[in-house]
Amino acid sequence: MTVQLSDRVQRSFSRSFQSYHDTACQQAWVAEKLVEEMRRHGAPAKFERGFELGCGTGHFTRLLHQNHCFGSIILNDIAPEARQTADELGAQFICGDARRVIWPERADLFASASMIQWMEDPQALLERAAGSLAPGGWLVISGFGSHQYWELSQIGTSARAPGLCGPDQMAAAVRAHLEVLSTGEALRPSYFPTPRHILRHLRKTGVNGRAQSVWTKSTLARFEAEYTSRFQSKNGVSLSYHPVWIVARKPLV
Numbered sequence: 001m002t003v004q005l006s007d008r009v010q011r012s013f014s015r016s017f018q019s020y021h022d023t024a025c026q027q028a029w030v031a032e033k034l035v036e037e038m039r040r041h042g043a044p045a046k047f048e049r050g051f052e053l054g055c056g057t058g059h060f061t062r063l064l065h066q067n068h069c070f071g072s073i074i075l076n077d078i079a080p081e082a083r084q085t086a087d088e089l090g091a092q093f094i095c096g097d098a099r100r101v102i103w104p105e106r107a108d109l110f111a112s113a114s115m116i117q118w119m120e121d122p123q124a125l126l127e128r129a130a131g132s133l134a135p136g137g138w139l140v141i142s143g144f145g146s147h148q149y150w151e152l153s154q155i156g157t158s159a160r161a162p163g164l165c166g167p168d169q170m171a172a173a174v175r176a177h178l179e180v181l182s183t184g185e186a187l188r189p190s191y192f193p194t195p196r197h198i199l200r201h202l203r204k205t206g207v208n209g210r211a212q213s214v215w216t217k218s219t220l221a222r223f224e225a226e227y228t229s230r231f232q233s234k235n236g237v238s239l240s241y242h243p244v245w246i247v248a249r250k251p252l253v
């Protein structure tokens with residue numbers, strides 16, 4: 001990801017910070033899924049040192065706090081507005097690009113929901129996270145797979161994030177360091193009354209940081225006509241989400 005793109009992504013999430021939380025129901029679903037998987041695999045009630053990348057408005061962060069205790073937890077996000085999330089929970093906040101900020105040594109929970117797709121090389125980040133964990137530590141991360149927003153790529157728009165990857169790739173990236181407890185994926189369409197509602201939804205969730213096109217009356221009309229003709233269903237026009245996740249643990253020795 002070039003500096004320019006990470007700047008655009010930051011500005012886009014900053015702009016949508018207030019509207020993100022209530023609009024991002026697919027990301028809220030994934031956050032629920034991650035804590036459910038942690039529970040299913042017997043994650044400890046208390047982590048001594050948690051670290052979460054891309055906390056945003058805190059869908060995952062709040063659920064982590066409802067289900068686990070922390071000796072301390074550091075939250076990160078590239079958007080400065082996310083400091084609110086940390087302040088509300090009494091957590092430390094580090095603002096900046098997840099790849100460039102200083103990571104705590106030997107965290108025993110490394111968490112991130114719906115963020116790694118913004119990395120050009122999500123596997124490199126996963127591998128680094130796996131290597132940095134304390135013995136016995138947990139890695140709980142979600143991103144998005146190759147079918148994310150496939151409708152948009154079918155009609156040639158560029159809103160998709162650069163680092164879409166599958167659960168097998170996630171597992172391969174951490175296997176040298178960690179025991180993989182579970183991976184998963186789901187294909188979850190959202191439905192909207194019209195393509196314009198989709199554009200509004202993308203703006204409100206801040207995920208349009210990669211879209212560079214400026215709409216004119218005619219490009220918008222063409223987009224609406226093509227989207228409707230190809231993706232209309234009885235529920236409305238569809239926009240597909242493809243969440244993927246991994247839960248893994250570092251052996252004690």
Ligand SMILES: C[S@@+](CC[C@H](N)C(=O)[O-])C[C@H]1O[C@@H](n2cnc3c(N)ncnc32)[C@H](O)[C@@H]1O
Binds near residue numbers: 014078082118
């Ligand atoms: C789709 S939101 C997910 C937020 C939250 N984790 C959730 O579950 O709803 C993605 C978040 O990642 C942040 N982000 C994007 N690129 C980032 C980067 N390079 N470093 C740190 N945070 C980043 C955005 O600012 C945004 O808050």
